[in-house]
Amino acid sequence: MTPNDNRSSIEKEYASLREEAKLRLKRLRETGQPNIYIGMATCGRAAGAIETKEAFEESLFKRDIQARIIPVGCMGHCYAEPLVLIEQSGFPTICYHQVTPGKARILVQNFLEGGDPCLEYVLGAMQPNDMLPCVTDFPRFGMEKRVVMEHCGLIDPDDICQYIARGGYAALVKALKMQPEEIIAQIKTSGLRGRGGAGFPTWKKWTIAREANSDRKIVICNADEGDPGAYMDRTILESNPHQVLEGLAICALAVGAEQGIFYIRAEYPLAVEKINNAIKAAREKHLLGPNILGSGFSLEISLFQGSGAFVCGEETALIKSIQGERGMPQVRPPFPALKGVWEFPTVINNVKTLASIPPIIRKGANWYAKIGTEKSSGTAIFSVVGDVVHPGLVEIPMGTTLRELIYDVCGGIPGRKKFKAVQIGGPSGGCLSEQFLDWPIDFDSLSEAGAMMGSGGMVVMNDESCMVEVARYFLDFTQKESCGKCTFCRIGTKHLLDILEAITKGEGTERDLELLQILSEDVKAGSLCGLGKTAPNPVLTTLRFFREEYEAHVFEKRCPAVMCRSLIAYYIDLDKCARGCDACMGSCPVDAIFTTKDRKKSIDQSKCVKCGECVSACPPEYDAVRKVSPPDRIPPEIVPQMEG
Amino acid sequence: MEVCRALEQGDKEEERILSDISSSLKLFERKRSNLIPLLQMIQKRHGYIPPMGMVLLAQHLDLSPSHVYGVATFYNQFRFNPPGKHPIKVCLGTACHVKGGEIILENFERKLGIKAGETTRDREFSLDRVACVGCCALAPVAIVNDKVEGHMTPSKVEGIILSLEIEKEKKKREADKDDTE
Numbered sequence: 125m126t127p128n129d130n131r132s133s134i135e136k137e138y139a140s141l142r143e144e145a146k147l148r149l150k151r152l153r154e155t156g157q158p159n160i161y162i163g164m165a166t167c168g169r170a171a172g173a174i175e176t177k178e179a180f181e182e183s184l185f186k187r188d189i190q191a192r193i194i195p196v197g198c199m200g201h202c203y204a205e206p207l208v209l210i211e212q213s214g215f216p217t218i219c220y221h222q223v224t225p226g227k228a229r230i231l232v233q234n235f236l237e238g239g240d241p242c243l244e245y246v247l248g249a250m251q252p253n254d255m256l257p258c259v260t261d262f263p264r265f266g267m268e269k270r271v272v273m274e275h276c277g278l279i280d281p282d283d284i285c286q287y288i289a290r291g292g293y294a295a296l297v298k299a300l301k302m303q304p305e306e307i308i309a310q311i312k313t314s315g316l317r318g319r320g321g322a323g324f325p326t327w328k329k330w331t332i333a334r335e336a337n338s339d340r341k342i343v344i345c346n347a348d349e350g351d352p353g354a355y356m357d358r359t360i361l362e363s364n365p366h367q368v369l370e371g372l373a374i375c376a377l378a379v380g381a382e383q384g385i386f387y388i389r390a391e392y393p394l395a396v397e398k399i400n401n402a403i404k405a406a407r408e409k410h411l412l413g414p415n416i417l418g419s420g421f422s423l424e425i426s427l428f429q430g431s432g433a434f435v436c437g438e439e440t441a442l443i444k445s446i447q448g449e450r451g452m453p454q455v456r457p458p459f460p461a462l463k464g465v466w467e468f469p470t471v472i473n474n475v476k477t478l479a480s481i482p483p484i485i486r487k488g489a490n491w492y493a494k495i496g497t498e499k500s501s502g503t504a505i506f507s508v509v510g511d512v513v514h515p516g517l518v519e520i521p522m523g524t525t526l527r528e529l530i531y532d533v534c535g536g537i538p539g540r541k542k543f544k545a546v547q548i549g550g551p552s553g554g555c556l557s558e559q560f561l562d563w564p565i566d567f568d569s570l571s572e573a574g575a576m577m578g579s580g581g582m583v584v585m586n587d588e589s590c591m592v593e594v595a596r597y598f599l600d601f602t603q604k605e606s607c608g609k610c611t612f613c614r615i616g617t618k619h620l621l622d623i624l625e626a627i628t629k630g631e632g633t634e635r636d637l638e639l640l641q642i643l644s645e646d647v648k649a650g651s652l653c654g655l656g657k658t659a660p661n662p663v664l665t666t667l668r669f670f671r672e673e674y675e676a677h678v679f680e681k682r683c684p685a686v687m688c689r690s691l692i693a694y695y696i697d698l699d700k701c702a703r704g705c706d707a708c709m710g711s712c713p714v715d716a717i718f719t720t721k722d723r724k725k726s727i728d729q730s731k732c733v734k735c736g737e738c739v740s741a742c743p744p745e746y747d748a749v750r751k752v753s754p755p756d757r758i759p760p761e762i763v764p765q766m767e768g
Numbered sequence: 769m770e771v772c773r774a775l776e777q778g779d780k781e782e783e784r785i786l787s788d789i790s791s792s793l794k795l796f797e798r799k800r801s802n803l804i805p806l807l808q809m810i811q812k813r814h815g816y817i818p819p820m821g822m823v824l825l826a827q828h829l830d831l832s833p834s835h836v837y838g839v840a841t842f843y844n845q846f847r848f849n850p851p852g853k854h855p856i857k858v859c860l861g862t863a864c865h866v867k868g869g870e871i872i873l874e875n876f877e878r879k880l881g882i883k884a885g886e887t888t889r890d891r892e893f894s895l896d897r898v899a900c901v902g903c904c905a906l907a908p909v910a911i912v913n914d915k916v917e918g919h920m921t922p923s924k925v926e927g928i929i930l931s932l933e934i935e936k937e938k939k940k941r942e943a944d945k946d947d948t949e
């Protein structure tokens with residue numbers, strides 16, 4: 125067979141797959157039945173999507189209405205879960221938010237049966253129309269640019285036809301007809317940089333592995349996602365696993381590998397299930413396995429479950445753990461691209477990096493290069509959580525400013541509170557203050573500011589968050605996760621943590637502040653892998669941008685955010701406390717609240733564990749519980765006597 | 769007396785688990801790279817990895833028990849004591865931490881009289897800390913019997929444990945009634 129014949133036969137095979145997929149979906153639509161899409165990724169389930177689905181099923185059955193329920197992944201709008209899309213003829217596709225079982229029953233009754241789209245539950249329509257506002261009119265949708273997450277939440281991850289019908293695997297077909305060098309050249313032109321944290325140019329890694337002289341090469345998708353506050357990789361795998369699979373196949377094709385491994389953390393059972401299903405489905409369609417679409421290229425993909433060690437996200441540690449050892453990082457060079465798993469050249473890429481490949485190949489490298497900034501092309505995905513109105517996953521073009529992201533896309537800070545800081549990049553990132561709000565988000569600006577793209581975790585904090593405590597939290601994490609190989613990382617992080625703990629307890633000294641700085645720099649310099657090299661970042665950035673907060677803890681024994689529990693006290697304002705009200709007393713988990721002589725309430729400081737429960741229990745019209753720092757700020761007249 | 773009986777029962781339970789482990793190990797190839805998947809298999813079947821299970825695994829793969837122990841303890845996923853009937857996990861991911869996840873954990877610890885990572889003596893409850901479960905919008909979050917409970921407060925902690933205990937009482941009473949009948 126000449127190469128030309130081969131090419132046209134690949135085309136033909138794919139065209140028939142595509143036809144079949146389209147036909148199947150068309151048939152589904154033609155029946156005239158409404159389609160109900162329910163977001164069933166982990167986040168949706170947590171918010172009650174399973175109960176919602178059951179309510180739909182039960183209600184449809186009871187009213188004898190024919191409709192199809194299609195479980196889909198997650199669109200990233202966590203604030204609105206459980207999210208439901210309804211396709212009903214005569215209406216645009218409508219997106220409903222926070223669909224509880226009760227709302228589900230009402231939607232079946234009023235909308236599917238009665239024809240009233242229940243405007244009060246609507247988030248927006250999915251297409252422009254003259255009936256309802258469209259979701260893209262809202263900045264949370266409109267300002268996003270979906271490349272990696274284009275299909276997330278819109279298709280059933282277990283149905284390969286839905287991905288194929290939307291152009292899925294066309295990029296693999298295109299790549300099968302290209303020379304490997306051509307593929308790599310395309311990736312180079314696109315400017316794609318690794319989304320696993322460091323932003324290493326993807327084409328360089330691939331070139332090294334391509335040129336390595338070995339009869340066996342391996343490609344790995346890194347889905348270890350160890351950051352304790354980020355979940356975008358999981359969401360992508362649960363919502364559209366095929367796009368990642370396609371990316372991994374193109375990567376294997378480019379570097380000349382015939383073996384692929386998905387390294388997923390075992391704590392992600394749903395993602396593991398979806399990937400397993402996806403591999404099986406792709407094999408059945410000859411998009412994976414031996415002789416893919418008759419091209420002569422073969423690829424076997426297996427799955428390895430990581431066992432929950434943050435450091436195993438690091439390439440060399442990940443390799444050790446696949447080999448059945450303790451996940452300890454190794455000295456590089458040799459780089460894994462030359463000598464990786466069992467000494468074979470190994471390319472390791474992040475989930476988002478791989479998921480970016482199919483759109484690049486399909487729509488062209490120049491199209492991708494135009495998105496984002498010159499040095500950081502494409503989009504960035506963040507899980508924005510904490511004190512924002514619309515938390516969730518967002519995909520924005522690189523170069524968007526932090527202010528646009530936090531205030532426009534995510535709706536700003538709720539409850540008339542003030543923005544204080546944003547923590548970017550998880551345990552290896554840093555805390556940035558207000559002065560950085562107008563900085564663009566891209567690899568280089570963030571590093572320059574002292575943070576890091578890192579995992580893509582982003583926590584927005586208002587003025588009730590204590591920066592020393594945040595630094596302590598991350599140090600506590602990295603200290604526990606340090607594998608123990610390097611002395612500075614193992615013992616240095618422990619000392620950093622001890623000092624931070626002392627400061628949050630009001631036991632810090634001036635010398636401690638100096639020590640924090642010196643020790644942080646030493647840990648950075650004396651560690652082998654990225655974990656130790658970046659662990660001090662949260663300390664260094666908070667010391668730099670929020671020094672006055674450290675000083676308040678050390679010199680005044682005061683926590684300005686009134687958060688560090690050793691430095692605060694709760695008391696009840698007797699002028700506001702209502703005689704005879706028992707709300708706080710019932711809520712206290714340790715019985716620290718007692719009734720005073722004049723039948724008001726007071727807190728026994730020796731028993732109080734400072735959980736803040738009484739604050740939420742006190743009826744808003746009294747609003748009598750106060751929180752102060754330092755504890756000796758309790759007005760002296762508040763020390764009341766017990767009843768009787 | 770009751771403790772003795774419980775211990776005896778525990779021994780029998782462990783014997784059963786160990787014989788299950790030996791027979792399921794036989795189905796796997798004896799190669800070193802199978803170590804972590806096999807540890808995962810044992811934990812999946814029994815909820816934890818008993819010390820003797822590690823010895824059996826070491827024999828199967830021709831490794832030293834200390835090597836197996838070293839690998840198993842390196843990873844957070846593995847636990848070495850049996851989980852409770854009602855596993856409780858408190859999220860201490862970044863978002864939950866900022867919203868007071870620590871306070872929720874403390875309340876569970878106080879109510880159950882155990883620390884994170886432990887199981888109550890009657891093996892009813894076990895308590896663990898986990899990192900982000902992916903529903904930060906509901907922070908702080910706890911997972912009780914695999915169900916996510918969002919917006920946790922100390923009084924909700926009390927409510928959850930109370931309702932589980934009431935359920936247990938009810939079951940016990942029904943069982944007693946069946947016995948007498």
Ligand SMILES: Cc1cc2nc3c(=O)[nH]c(=O)nc-3n(C[C@H](O)[C@H](O)[C@H](O)COP(=O)(O)O)c2cc1C
Pocket residue numbers: 317318319320321322323324326346347348349350351434435436437438439440472473474475477478653654655
């Ligand atoms: C401590 C540590 C943890 C890491 N965790 C992850 C992770 O969870 N996921 C990931 O993709 N990369 C992680 N990385 C980065 C990887 O080492 C590696 O750079 C990345 O997988 C390469 O993929 P990319 O080129 O697509 O970015 C981590 C690095 C370090 C030092």
Ligand code: FES
Pocket residue numbers: 352353859860861862863864865899900901902903904905907909
């Ligand atoms: S941090 Fe707790 S769910 Fe994300």
